[in-house]
Amino acid sequence: MAEVTLEKLHKRYGDETAVESLDFTVHDGETLGVVGPSGCGKTTTLRMIAGFETPTDGVVRFDSEDVTHVPPEKRNVGLVFQSYALFNNMSVLANVAFGLKMEGVGKEERRERAQELLDMLGIGDLGDRSPESLSGGQQQRVGLARALAIEPDILLLDEPMTGLDAKLKTRLRTEMSNLLEELGVTALYVTHDQEEAMAMCDRIAVLNDGHIEQIGTPDTVYEQPANTFVANFIGTSNVLRGKANGDSVDLGFTRVQDERLEAVNGEATLIARPEAFDVDDDGFEAQVRDVHYLGERIQATAELPDGTDLTLKFDSFDRQVSADDVVSLALDLDDVHVVD
C-alpha cells in the first residue's frame, strides 16, 4: 500500500482552471472521500492521480516517489468508475482476471485469484455469466473485484454507486467500507452524495471551484465546518448572522450568549444544524410552513417574523409539529458552531 501526496497540484484547460493548488496527503490505508458540487474538479483530481491527465503544475507522489509523469499502467492503481466499463463479450471471471492477464500472470493463477475475489464479494457463483446479464449491484461488485485483482497500492473510486437504488446503496456502503478496511488499501472515493462520504470515509475533502475548503474527519466537517460553504454542502444548515458584542450576539429574532463569541470581532456567523432547535415555551416564535416525515425524524420549515426560513428537525416520536402551527423555539448552543 502507499501514501498519496499532492503538492500544489494545478490543472488548467486553456483559460479555465479545473484544479487549483491542491495540497494534501491520503495516508496509507486511509479512505479519503472527495466531495463537492458538479464541476469542482473531483474527477480531474482522480485522473491526475491515475496518470490519465498531466498536471499543469505540481507534483503527485506515491510514498516518496514522484509519479507525476509515470504512465498510468506503471502506477499500480485500481479504478472503479460509475459506468463499470465491464467487457460484455467476456465472462465475469474473465473481466476480473483481465488486469492479471495484462500483467502476464498464468491462466490457472488468474482464474484462482479472480474466483477468490468474486467469492469474497459474495458473487462467487456468477463467474460464467456475462456482465450485461447482471443487476446493477452485481455489476458494481464485478467492477470492484476487477479493480482489486491487480492488488493495487491505491484504489480510485469515482461515483461507483450512481444508478443503484437507495436500499442497495446502503448495503453496499457497509460492505465496501468493511472490505476497504480489511484490505487496508489506500482509497480516494469521489461522490456527490455527502451522506455516502460520511458513512464510508475516514476523512473527507470538500472541494469547491478547484480548491479545498476543508479536509477532516466526517464529524469534524459536520460539527465544525470551516465556513458557510462547507456547512451548506455537508448536511443542512441554518446560517445565522448578527453583530457580536462581548459574549453575546443579537440575531434579530433572539439574542444568544456564548463565551465563544468573545473571540469574534463585529459580524458573527453561527451555523445551526436543523437539530439545534427545540420546541420551548420560553423561546422565540416561528410559523411552521411545511412538515416532511423522514421516518424517525420530521423535517420542518418555519418562518421567522422577518421572513427568514429555518430548517428544523425533530424526532418523530418526540414532538409533533404541523403545518401552520405557531411554535415557540429555543436554540441549543451546544449544537451551534461559531465560524471564526
Ligand code: ATP
Ligand atoms: P462532476 O461532479 O460533474 O463529475 P467534477 O467535480 O468531477 O464534476 P471535473 O470533471 O473534474 O469536475 O471538471 C472540473 C472542471 O474542469 C469543469 O469546469 C470542467 O468543465 C473542466 N474540464 C474537465 N475536463 C476538461 C477537458 N478535458 N477539457 C476542458 N475542460 C475540462
